[in-house]
Amino acid sequence: MDLSQILQPQSILVPLREGSKEEIIRQLVDALPLGDGGPTAREEVLKAVFEREKVMSTGIGRGVALPHGKCEAVPGLLAAVGITKNPVPYEAIDGKPCRIFVLLVANPRTTHPHIQALATLSKILNDPARKSALETARNPADVLAALGIPAAG
């Protein structure tokens, strides 16, 4: 799965402002390039991500969270990444606070790439070396490099 198609440098927030679970997700959604969709599209995406979060926390443990959702307001598949300076509470399944957040939102019709992207990201975030590279990332380029995405141009 080629992540460069779904993750724009302007959707990478380092550092991500620390805050509540809701504030974290809101910052990430605000960073998505939703184009003409405007504020309504953003609200719909937020709703979809929170709905998924209600089913079961996407804090997958060891300081990583992968909030995601399906939403008509998104044309295809979009991602945003944020890394906080300090770990914040996120109701993760291992009970530990999180620092690395990757948001993934898919149109309900692109569910197959959605699952492949989730799988690719889960795998990357399970790799201790890549995870620590993300934790020390100081700018979007560092994050892209840690995710194995070649720099643009």
Place this chain on the structure above:
Amino acid sequence: MKVVIVGAGQVGFHIAERLSREGHDVSLIERDPEKATLMASQLNALVVQGTGASAESLDQVRIANTDLFIAVTDQDEVNLISCMLAKGEGVKRVISRIRNVEYAGRDWRDNAKKLGIDLLINPQRVVAEEICEVISYPAAADVAEFANGRVVFLGYKVPPDNPLAGITLRELGDLRGMYRLVVAALSRPNETIVPRGDDKIMPGDIVYFLCRKEDLAAINYLFGFEKRQTRTVMVLGGGRIGEAVTRELLARRLRVKVVERSAERCRYLAEHLPEVPVIHAEGTEIEVLKQEGLAETDVFVAVTDGDEQNILCSLLARNHGAKRVIALVSRPEYVSLAPGLGVDACISPRLATAAAILRFVRRGEVLSMAMVEECEAEVMEINLPARSSILGEPLRSVDMPRGSIIGAIVRGDEVIIPGGNDVLEAGDRAVVFTLPEAVTRVEKFFS
């Protein structure tokens, strides 16, 4: 284990074949000489022509050293008497099939105990329970629960637009952090496989997986199998099975209508189930069924005593708007045929009864067991031995018998859906999926 089976009908034959294939010492008593000859040629078992209710037949199978006695003739009285005789001869465990509800009612349980019968199996009840379980998971082709309901085994047909279509097992494995499930098998028209890394889930496959019940909502969110809830059910056939299914569904607070062709039976149902609308019609009278709300029905269940009737009427119902159709199918040849025709789930009295008996047979180290109708695979919940070379090793280096996979580990209050790095410990219970050809090796492996 020495096993004696009385009655070579579908259930008797199925169990005899299964247990002899697993290496047990099986004897079969069959009254019909022609059938007995046929069985002798088809089975690796001692076949005696005679009745189970006679001392002579029992002598011929050397009844005294028998561990398990299973009476499944089509006559309740013969089953009961054979079982009593066998128990008198010192057989350790005896099982009797009972069709007559009067014999198999609740009070009968106490009487069975007095007569020394260890298990009474009522096929109607077994089938009704199975149908209701399938109905409670609206889109599932197969359902079973383990570890007191904390682990579920589910089978779903993968439509072309399902996100799982085209996904490899490796990709699913990468999702383990969030979506924990073990895919036990993929069932295709001519084969059922226990898939690994690069195997891909294809549209049209039935995917069988195990997961924790509490994770089911999230798994469902991502894969979108269960999109609707079941509220209304139309039952075709108001015979004993239809009545048992209806009662079970009412207990689950579903709205049920029964369609029955016999006026006499309709009167009986109206009297005994006053809260249920009973429609006097044939399953093929589609206009009548439409007036009764067929198009708005969530599930249509055909449980008449004719396989062809059940398959045909459920397909007809599907064509006229029933959202999901389930058919009772006895003939083994039809069970594998029906899914391809568009029947969402098939329930076989033969397999359901055989499964209930096998569950009892495997009692001991095996705590619970389910059979998968489409491919005759089994899912077993097994107590692990206190000492074994498989304990303490990461699962990736445990050499499981080909055609089997561990889908869940139960450790005290905890349920683990394992990956390659998880380890089995003494005192664990494992939920194991196994294809029919691997059952014996799996039982040996865990003993």
